[in-house]
Amino acid sequence: MGLIVQKYGGTSVGDAERIRSVARRVARYRAEGHEVVVVVSAMAGQTDHLLALAAQVADLPDEREMDVLLATGEQVTISLLAMTLIGMGCPAVSLTGFQARVCTDDAHTRARIKEVETERIRTALGDGRVVVLAGFQGISPSGDLTTLGRGGSDTSAVAVAAALGADACEIYTDVDGVYTTDPNVYDRARKLERVSYDEMLELASVGAKVLQIRSVEFAKKYGVPIHVRSSFSDAEGTWVVEEDESMEQVAVAGVAYDRNEAKVSVRGVPDRPGIAARIFGALAEKNIVVDMIVQDVGEGDRTSMTFTVPQADLKRALSVIEPVAEDLGTAEVSADTGITKVSIVGVGMRSHAGVAARMFEVLAREGINVLMISTSEIKVSCVIAEKYTELAVRVLHDAFGLGGERPGGSA
Amino acid sequence: MGLIVQKYGGTSVGDAERIRSVARRVARYRAEGHEVVVVVSAMAGQTDHLLALAAQVADLPDEREMDVLLATGEQVTISLLAMTLIGMGCPAVSLTGFQARVCTDDAHTRARIKEVETERIRTALGDGRVVVLAGFQGISPSGDLTTLGRGGSDTSAVAVAAALGADACEIYTDVDGVYTTDPNVYDRARKLERVSYDEMLELASVGAKVLQIRSVEFAKKYGVPIHVRSSFSDAEGTWVVEEDESMEQVAVAGVAYDRNEAKVSVRGVPDRPGIAARIFGALAEKNIVVDMIVQDVGEGDRTSMTFTVPQADLKRALSVIEPVAEDLGTAEVSADTGITKVSIVGVGMRSHAGVAARMFEVLAREGINVLMISTSEIKVSCVIAEKYTELAVRVLHDAFGLGGERPGGSA
Numbered sequence: 001m002g003l004i005v006q007k008y009g010g011t012s013v014g015d016a017e018r019i020r021s022v023a024r025r026v027a028r029y030r031a032e033g034h035e036v037v038v039v040v041s042a043m044a045g046q047t048d049h050l051l052a053l054a055a056q057v058a059d060l061p062d063e064r065e066m067d068v069l070l071a072t073g074e075q076v077t078i079s080l081l082a083m084t085l086i087g088m089g090c091p092a093v094s095l096t097g098f099q100a101r102v103c104t105d106d107a108h109t110r111a112r113i114k115e116v117e118t119e120r121i122r123t124a125l126g127d128g129r130v131v132v133l134a135g136f137q138g139i140s141p142s143g144d145l146t147t148l149g150r151g152g153s154d155t156s157a158v159a160v161a162a163a164l165g166a167d168a169c170e171i172y173t174d175v176d177g178v179y180t181t182d183p184n185v186y187d188r189a190r191k192l193e194r195v196s197y198d199e200m201l202e203l204a205s206v207g208a209k210v211l212q213i214r215s216v217e218f219a220k221k222y223g224v225p226i227h228v229r230s231s232f233s234d235a236e237g238t239w240v241v242e243e244d245e246s247m248e249q250v251a252v253a254g255v256a257y258d259r260n261e262a263k264v265s266v267r268g269v270p271d272r273p274g275i276a277a278r279i280f281g282a283l284a285e286k287n288i289v290v291d292m293i294v295q296d297v298g299e300g301d302r303t304s305m306t307f308t309v310p311q312a313d314l315k316r317a318l319s320v321i322e323p324v325a326e327d328l329g330t331a332e333v334s335a336d337t338g339i340t341k342v343s344i345v346g347v348g349m350r351s352h353a354g355v356a357a358r359m360f361e362v363l364a365r366e367g368i369n370v371l372m373i374s375t376s377e378i379k380v381s382c383v384i385a386e387k388y389t390e391l392a393v394r395v396l397h398d399a400f401g402l403g404g405e406r407p408g409g410s411a
Numbered sequence: 412m413g414l415i416v417q418k419y420g421g422t423s424v425g426d427a428e429r430i431r432s433v434a435r436r437v438a439r440y441r442a443e444g445h446e447v448v449v450v451v452s453a454m455a456g457q458t459d460h461l462l463a464l465a466a467q468v469a470d471l472p473d474e475r476e477m478d479v480l481l482a483t484g485e486q487v488t489i490s491l492l493a494m495t496l497i498g499m500g501c502p503a504v505s506l507t508g509f510q511a512r513v514c515t516d517d518a519h520t521r522a523r524i525k526e527v528e529t530e531r532i533r534t535a536l537g538d539g540r541v542v543v544l545a546g547f548q549g550i551s552p553s554g555d556l557t558t559l560g561r562g563g564s565d566t567s568a569v570a571v572a573a574a575l576g577a578d579a580c581e582i583y584t585d586v587d588g589v590y591t592t593d594p595n596v597y598d599r600a601r602k603l604e605r606v607s608y609d610e611m612l613e614l615a616s617v618g619a620k621v622l623q624i625r626s627v628e629f630a631k632k633y634g635v636p637i638h639v640r641s642s643f644s645d646a647e648g649t650w651v652v653e654e655d656e657s658m659e660q661v662a663v664a665g666v667a668y669d670r671n672e673a674k675v676s677v678r679g680v681p682d683r684p685g686i687a688a689r690i691f692g693a694l695a696e697k698n699i700v701v702d703m704i705v706q707d708v709g710e711g712d713r714t715s716m717t718f719t720v721p722q723a724d725l726k727r728a729l730s731v732i733e734p735v736a737e738d739l740g741t742a743e744v745s746a747d748t749g750i751t752k753v754s755i756v757g758v759g760m761r762s763h764a765g766v767a768a769r770m771f772e773v774l775a776r777e778g779i780n781v782l783m784i785s786t787s788e789i790k791v792s793c794v795i796a797e798k799y800t801e802l803a804v805r806v807l808h809d810a811f812g813l814g815g816e817r818p819g820g821s822a
């Protein structure tokens with residue numbers, strides 16, 4: 001008996017048969033006595049279809065209108081799921097983002113949820129209905145439709161769960177949980193039973209794309225337990241929860257990698273105050289997110305700066321940096337897209353010494369050169385040549401004891 | 412210089428190229444100094460696509476949820492048209508039915524507009540923007556999405572034009588106006604320059620499907636001049652306006668026909684008070700619209716009743732009538748779908764005597780038997796065997812002098 005928020009992604013509601021399958025699960029939860037709020041994404045492929053329509057009529061579609069367009073995707077899914085439930089004899093009502101009062105700021109196509117006014121949801125639950133809520137969308141202070149950006153339905157689900165004080169937020173997806181590393185890269189990857197919010201944030205930010213980062217931040221802030229699980233089975237998935245003692249006993253919880261970064265070097269930069277501010281200020285102005293930054297110990301009055309940006313932003317980044325470099329006189333800019341960032345993540349690092357050193361040693365033993373390093377309290381990241389990605393992931397996974405037998409026996 | 416409401420149907424916005432073509436016309440009107448509100452339907456085929464999706468998940472989809480689903484069709488169109496306009500440098504903003512405060516009752520899938528609160532539309536016009544409004548949809552008193560039924564976008568356009576006190580409401584469609592009869596049936600059909608609201612209502616109700624009936628009622632009530640015209644040319648179409656003297660000079664403005672009726676006869680009915688009430692009360696309870704009704708002069712203590720219903724409702728009508736007839740004892744029910752209703756319409760009938768007689772004479776001369784007759788102030792309708800449809804339309808068209816040379820010479 002409890003209040004459960006369930007979120008189903010686009011693949012899980014991709015056609016009529018899958019919608020019926022979701023409806024059966026939802027109806028079962030309700031029959032067991034739970035109150036259920038279901039948050040759904042657009043049917044798989046629908047958002048791309050809408051983006052393609054927009055591309056046919058405008059080169060750079062207006063963002064307010066883009067949100068009006070994209071919001072239809074989830075609206076189709078909520079109505080179909082609600083009518084399926086009602087057809088099965090399970091009372092249900094669909095609510096769009098504006099009807100459920102999912103209030104956001106007015107940053108179209110990447111809005112942030114400010115508040116969820118739950119009155120209408122609570123009334124419907126009180127009437128014994130399942131509430132089927134459109135994820136990914138909200139309403140701005142001026143009454144315009146907004147969307148939260150790709151993956152935003154996760155955030156919708158967690159925000160609603162937080163606002164309702166739900167007992168759990170179940171995220172149904174096409175994988176069955178969070179793994180120690182990408183099973184496509186290493187078949188000894190193991191499903192984690194539990195992972196802390198902070199570990200999940202670091203894993204998500206370095207490329208494990210199971211949950212949208214913002215949804216995990218939200219869950220952490222409001223203490224919402226997330227259960228990531230498969231929409232194709234009833235097996236337990238991975239719980240994303242508050243950190244506890246058992247998590248601290250292992251140094252490393254997972255190994256992640258990200259091939260989508262590019263490395264930019266600016267050499268021959270005058271070694272005086274204000275230069276870094278100028279370079280990174282120019283990038284920030286263009287909304288380009290810089291990840292790792294390394295400044296060399298200078299030689300004479302010159303130094304070098306190296307940083308990483310998303311590959312998708314590289315062209316724009318160079319067009320911003322090159323004029324600045326030219327302006328500085330002798331500076332010289334180069335870029336490299338053939339890199340990967342490999343990271344080990346674990347809250348246990350706080351209490352286990354020498355984790356970073358062990359990582360460097362393992363990579364060195366395989367002859368893998370480390371190009372850049374960055375560390376946080378619970379993560380160590382190394383930039384290496386892209387060709388070593390799989391090798392690095394596998395040797396680190398083994399070195400930190402993540403492997404072991406996979407459930408169901410040896411691969 | 413004026414305030415113009417333009418409505419474009421599904422064919423007119425059926426693909427990106429047509430949306431661009433609509434946008435060019437809208438932008439031109441604005442450049443000429445007009446304030447423009449554009450009301451659009453779902454892209455051609457979209458509503459059927461959504462209905463098919465619903466049919467996949469539920470046998471009898473919940474009507475509230477059906478409205479949530481169908482409302483996405485127009486929402487896609489408004490966003491695409493608005494972003495096209497903005498991309499052309501023409502300031503525009505899309506508004507859904509709920510954003511524009513198109514307030515309806517809560518009769519889902521066939522809601523009626525109660526009021527349009529124009530504040531947000533006026534503000535946007537005042538800012539120099541074109542307002543692109545979703546037709547066919549509104550919002551109920553409880554904040555639920557509603558739709559107005561097939562063809563409802565016409566009504567949306569006229570209602571908005573009335574609420575704004577617009578100078579004209581232009582209905583763009585895939586025909587270039589209202590004709591004296593169906594050009595597919597008779598190539599001497601002529602485009603009418605002007606037609607009165609009442610004539611348009613009679614023509615629409617007997618099968619000339621250019622405008623939704625309710626939109627004409629709305630236009631008549633609020634005196635909104637409607638201009639029906641082609642979205643593929645700039646030629647003048649047909650104005651639907653207040654009746655004037657010129658219209659009264661001709662007896663008949665047009666000949667219409669409707670093949671979608673079925674004739675039901677109930678014979679051997681006891682000739683006593685209350686029987687008709689019982690039969691038609693039973694039909695009304697099932698929301699079946701009865702059009703023509705004829706009761707024979709009885710023979711002895713028995714009489715017969717004959718009436719027409721839409722063919723689509725025939726099965727349901729019979730299932731209602733048969734038990735009643737059985738209950739009455741000797742009554743016997745028969746049905747005929749091989750009929751057509753042919754009508755002549757014209758405000759001039761009020762002042763021209765003998766119009767009905769002339770109609771019967773013309774039909775009789777061709778050996779066409781009249782099965783039922785009904786008349787109104789400005790219309791005479793005859794039910795005939797379906798096989799005579801084209802013949803009847805042509806001879807009536809000629810007999811009342813509607814032919815003449817077609818524009819552009821003889822056919």
